[in-house]
Amino acid sequence: MHRQDLTAEGEQSRGKCPLTPHEVGLMLRALGFANDTYLYVASGEIYGGEKTLQPLKDLFPHFYTKEMLAEVDLQPFLPFSSRLAAIDYIVCYESDVFITNNNGNMAKILAGHRRYAGHRRTIRPNARRLSSLFKALHEMEWEIFSRKVRLVQRGFMGEPDEMRPGRGDFHEFPSSCVCQKPLQLEIAGLPRKSTANATLGNTESGR
Numbered sequence: 001m002h003r004q005d006l007t008a009e010g011e012q013s014r015g016k017c018p019l020t021p022h023e024v025g026l027m028l029r030a031l032g033f034a035n036d037t038y039l040y041v042a043s044g045e046i047y048g049g050e051k052t053l054q055p056l057k058d059l060f061p062h063f064y065t066k067e068m069l070a071e072v073d074l075q076p077f078l079p080f081s082s083r084l085a086a087i088d089y090i091v092c093y094e095s096d097v098f099i100t101n102n103n104g105n106m107a108k109i110l111a112g113h114r115r116y117a118g119h120r121r122t123i124r125p126n127a128r129r130l131s132s133l134f135k136a137l138h139e140m141e142w143e144i145f146s147r148k149v150r151l152v153q154r155g156f157m158g159e160p161d162e163m164r165p166g167r168g169d170f171h172e173f174p175s176s177c178v179c180q181k182p183l184q185l186e187i188a189g190l191p192r193k194s195t196a197n198a199t200l201g202n203t204e205s206g207r
Contacts, residue, residue, distance in 0.1 A: 018101045019125050021052055023134055025059035027125060028099070030149035038062040040095065042088035066091070099123045111158075122158040 019027065021041075028037070039060040046052055057063045066074060066087050077083045085106065092098050092110050100107040100122060114120035129152040137145055 017127065019127060019130070021046065022055035022059075023130070024099065024101060024125070025056040026134065026137070027130060027149060027153075029059055030146040031123075031153065033060075035060060036062065038064070040064050040091055042066075042092050093117075097121045097123060099125070101125060120158075123153070124156045124158075126152050126156045 029035075037060055039056075039062060041053075041056075041063065043065075053063075066084070074084070074087075077087070089106065089110060093113055098110060098114060098120070100111060111122040111124075114122055130149065133145060133148055133152065140148075
């Protein structure tokens with residue numbers, strides 16, 4: 001019987017681990033985000049602290065968190081983790097681009113909320129395939145690395161049609177369950193349009 005490699009390296013190679021802050025920065029630079037991009041990090045305490053975050057800050061000097069932007073104003077919220085999370089949610093929802101680095105419920109709902117409100121790009125790192133590229137980064141030119149990152153990220157860049165209707169988690173991909181056409185009402189055998197768009201739940205959606 002084949003035994004699965006449960007080491008940290010084995011889990012990373014299967015895409016089970018979030019990208020490190022440095023890897024997130026490398027991915028974004030490879031995708032074409034310049035170092036003058038404003039980066040807001042929505043997170044609790046990061047494992048490794050400032051030392052872990054520094055490589056990301058070096059790549060993106062315009063680096064901010066809610067604590068950096070509103071240290072004094074945050075004081076009344078500090079005893080309430082859910083309120084702090086709500087602040088991050090609002091900022092992420094309103095951002096030009098949202099990069100999710102985990103597969104948690106908040107990230108899925110945020111991605112779905114942004115899709116429901118219109119096409120707002122959400123980037124999902126293809127962690128499994130990116131893992132091998134990060135390991136081989138020092139063995140290739142940056143241009144080659146960048147080209148390969150763009151290739152493995154196809155289908156993970158938040159394009160409107162990247163997920164077929166009826167596939168994926170509803171909270172993350174609600175578009176297949178939202179009717180964009182006016183509802184047709186049958187009255188006395190004659191079709192009649194409603195005056196508003198209708199949202200229809202699709203109970204058979206999902207994997």
